[in-house]
Amino acid sequence: MSETFPAPRYLTLDALRGIAVMGILLMNIIAFSMPSIAYVNPTTWGGMSFADQALWVGNFILVDAKFRSLFSIMFGASMLLFIEGAERKIVGSSKALHYRRMTWLLVFGLFHYGLIWFGDILFLYALIGMIVWRWREKDISALYTRAGIFITLGFIQWAAIMGSIYAMAWAATAQGADPQLAKDFAEVLQSIGAPGGSEVQEELKVYGGDYAGILAHRIGEDWSGPLILLFGYGLETMGLMALGMALYRSGFLTGALANAAYQKAAFVGYGIGLAGMVPLAIWCVMSGYDVLTNAGAVLAWSTPFRTPIAIAHAALAVLLIKSIPNSGLVNRLQATGQAAFTNYLGTSIIMTTIFYGYGFGLFGDVSRAVTYLFVLGAWALMLIWSPLWMKRYYHGPMEWVWRSLTQGRMTPFRR
Numbered sequence: 001m002s003e004t005f006p007a008p009r010y011l012t013l014d015a016l017r018g019i020a021v022m023g024i025l026l027m028n029i030i031a032f033s034m035p036s037i038a039y040v041n042p043t044t045w046g047g048m049s050f051a052d053q054a055l056w057v058g059n060f061i062l063v064d065a066k067f068r069s070l071f072s073i074m075f076g077a078s079m080l081l082f083i084e085g086a087e088r089k090i091v092g093s094s095k096a097l098h099y100r101r102m103t104w105l106l107v108f109g110l111f112h113y114g115l116i117w118f119g120d121i122l123f124l125y126a127l128i129g130m131i132v133w134r135w136r137e138k139d140i141s142a143l144y145t146r147a148g149i150f151i152t153l154g155f156i157q158w159a160a161i162m163g164s165i166y167a168m169a170w171a172a173t174a175q176g177a178d179p180q181l182a183k184d185f186a187e188v189l190q191s192i193g194a195p196g197g198s199e200v201q202e203e204l205k206v207y208g209g210d211y212a213g214i215l216a217h218r219i220g221e222d223w224s225g226p227l228i229l230l231f232g233y234g235l236e237t238m239g240l241m242a243l244g245m246a247l248y249r250s251g252f253l254t255g256a257l258a259n260a261a262y263q264k265a266a267f268v269g270y271g272i273g274l275a276g277m278v279p280l281a282i283w284c285v286m287s288g289y290d291v292l293t294n295a296g297a298v299l300a301w302s303t304p305f306r307t308p309i310a311i312a313h314a315a316l317a318v319l320l321i322k323s324i325p326n327s328g329l330v331n332r333l334q335a336t337g338q339a340a341f342t343n344y345l346g347t348s349i350i351m352t353t354i355f356y357g358y359g360f361g362l363f364g365d366v367s368r369a370v371t372y373l374f375v376l377g378a379w380a381l382m383l384i385w386s387p388l389w390m391k392r393y394y395h396g397p398m399e400w401v402w403r404s405l406t407q408g409r410m411t412p413f414r415r
Contacts, residue, residue: 009338012255013077013248015321015330016314018337018386020074022379023067023313025347026372027059031119032351033371034364035200039064041193041294044200046368055368057285061277062309064298068121069310072237075125076132076244077253083136095133101406102129108345108402113226114218117348123226124237132241143246147239151307154236158300165192169292192295204364211358236303243307247314255318262315262322269312276305335386339396343382350378391415 030039030046038045042056082101086094109122135146165188171177172185190197206217218225247253252265280297287293321330336343353359354374389396393413395403404411 010254012321014337015333017074017340018333020071021340021343029371033355035203037193040298043195043289052368065306066309069306072240073244076241077248080245102126104405128237140246143242147243150239155303162296162300194291207363208357262319265315266312269308273305273309332383335390336382339386342396342398
């Protein structure tokens with residue numbers, strides 16, 4: 001293998017990646033701090049004050065899955081950037097490098113899932129990244145087409161799942177229904193957000209306990225978590241990565257387009273997205289957060305509106321970055337994005353230490369509103385340490401490890 005290649009740096013791409021990893025924490029904080037089903041239904045846990053409910057609604061409209069979508073888009077863009085850099089510099093085989101890179105990411109994901117936090121997304125990204133490598137030479141139009149197809153398939157999949165749950169509800173509540181079916185349906189309701197369910201109590205017990213108990217639960221009972229995530233979001237993630245590749249190749253994510261293009265993307269994206277998300281949020285609130293209503297809105301019916309809002313978020317961010325490119329804020333966001341892998345894993349370590357029983361033991365003890373104070377603290381930490389580190393080193397700590405393992409040797413680290 002020849003010498004390492006220097007990947008080109010784009011201010012907007014790095015800063016957008018920083019915004020995406022910060023947004024992922026804003027989305028994940030509920031699963032870090034309380035029973036994860038509270039993410040779907042606020043009546044399950046986290047308090048029902050006005051502030052708690054307002055934050056659930058705001059998260060549902062603007063954050064829920066939108067920043068996961070943006071994170072997936074940025075991963076697709078960064079993946080194509082890596083592949084193009086390898087091919088441009090003729091560093092061994094770009095295929096071999098890419099698959100080695102994804103294989104190590106898969107290993108990191110399994111360790112992250114098993115040893116740190118159950119909400120890992122790296123395993124999913126690694127497997128999907130191995131698949132979409134085949135699309136690296138497709139033109140922009142073909143990438144957009146694939147994005148549309150697979151995001152639509154993801155929506156159809158979740159619509160079918162919710163349809164089967166609705167059918168089960170009808171059968172279980174019909175006159176003369178089989179008692180076993182009624183029992184099975186009650187278990188389904190618990191799994192999708194019914195308050196007071198056994199799954200909620202189990203999470204409180206497990207994650208309020210010591211590390212050994214959490215590890216035993218993760219490996220013994222929850223070992224299939226990464227595969228469930230792959231089944232639930234593999235198709236959508238494939239489409240989002242294709243979209244990221246297209247948006248990178250078109251110049252959208254690198255800031256190469258005119259401001260008018262970003263203004264139009266933000267206007268159209270928010271117009272389409274909010275036209276769907278706001279009525280869904282009103283429906284959930286007016287239903288009193290009915291279990292089936294909320295589950296359908298969060299898991300299925302919001303799917304067509306996530307991507308437009310994610311693109312609008314990106315467009316608005318690019319406009320901000322281009323308007324103040326040399327500002328302290330943008331420089332800090334850029335550094336945060338350059339160390340996004342480290343920041344992603346670091347927040348998992350910090351938040352599980354704060355909330356789990358082997359740390360400060362706050363799991364389930366803070367309201368929804370209070371959890372966001374921890375997000376602000378983590379954001380401040382990211383924006384402080386990242387630029388200080390990147391002034392002295394070429395890569396974030398985990399970025400360097402990942403890069404060295406991919407290259408098969410120690411790559412340059414200190415500036």
